[in-house]
Amino acid sequence: MKLKFLGHAGFEVTAEGKTLLFDPFLQGNPLAPVKPETVNADYILVSHGHDDHLGDAVSIARRNKALIIATAELAGKCAREGAQTHAMHIGGVHEFEFGTVRITPALHGSGIPGGQACGFIVNFYGKTLYHPGDTGLFSDMALLGRLAALDVALLPIGDNYTMGIDDAVEAVKMLNPRLAVPMHYNTWPVIAADPSRFKARVEAETATRVTILEPGQETDV
Numbered sequence: 001m002k003l004k005f006l007g008h009a010g011f012e013v014t015a016e017g018k019t020l021l022f023d024p025f026l027q028g029n030p031l032a033p034v035k036p037e038t039v040n041a042d043y044i045l046v047s048h049g050h051d052d053h054l055g056d057a058v059s060i061a062r063r064n065k066a067l068i069i070a071t072a073e074l075a076g077k078c079a080r081e082g083a084q085t086h087a088m089h090i091g092g093v094h095e096f097e098f099g100t101v102r103i104t105p106a107l108h109g110s111g112i113p114g115g116q117a118c119g120f121i122v123n124f125y126g127k128t129l130y131h132p133g134d135t136g137l138f139s140d141m142a143l144l145g146r147l148a149a150l151d152v153a154l155l156p157i158g159d160n161y162t163m164g165i166d167d168a169v170e171a172v173k174m175l176n177p178r179l180a181v182p183m184h185y186n187t188w189p190v191i192a193a194d195p196s197r198f199k200a201r202v203e204a205e206t207a208t209r210v211t212i213l214e215p216g217q218e219t220d221v
């Protein structure tokens with residue numbers, strides 16, 4: 001499986017000729033390595049309705065006939081804007097062609113009236129990823145770490161709106177992933193963070209390895 005960082009909280013995951021995107025915020029993202037008009041997708045997972053996560057999901061979904069997977073209220077908004085959607089909610093697991101999606105809680109605003117922010121544990125052709133969306137640290141991450149043997153955890157480190165580095169290190173200790181990749185930092189000055197400090201602490205204090213991806217860079221998982 002290839003994991004490519006699209007900047008901010010955006011990732012492109014590819015395996016078996018299929019592509020899954022998380023939170024494709026490209027237009028308006030100063031660090032985005034690609035334009036929304038050139039991105040391919042079969043599935044798009046959107047954690048919440050803030051612009052820096054919902055981003056270009058609807059236009060990419062419409063152009064590619066991709067399926068947006070999100071919580072019910074956000075899926076409803078995307079469907080009204082012409083995207084194909086699959087609505088889920090927190091605690092639910094559903095089986096797709098590629099594997100499973102579990103919707104996880106997130107401590108954050110939804111960006112849409114009546115909605116809730118979420119995260120995702122995705123099994124994509126045999127590899128398991130955790131994308132927590134925007135969230136503060138919460139102790140149920142220990143439960144999530146017990147429910148799934150995580151190959152990768154994508155973790156916000158930018159602070160202010162989400163966990164910062166020290167809380168993300170605590171998250172790693174609860175989730176126990178094989179690999180952690182920092183996200184949601186340095187897009188703007190208010191979320192400036194040094195990912196090498198996150199990597200140094202995680203690798204000193206846990207068995208998890210950290211891969212720092214520049215926007216546009218990818219790694220094999």
Ligand code: NI
Pocket residue numbers: 048050053108109134161
């Ligand atoms: Ni947000």
Ligand code: MN
Pocket residue numbers: 009050052053134161184
């Ligand atoms: Mn955000």
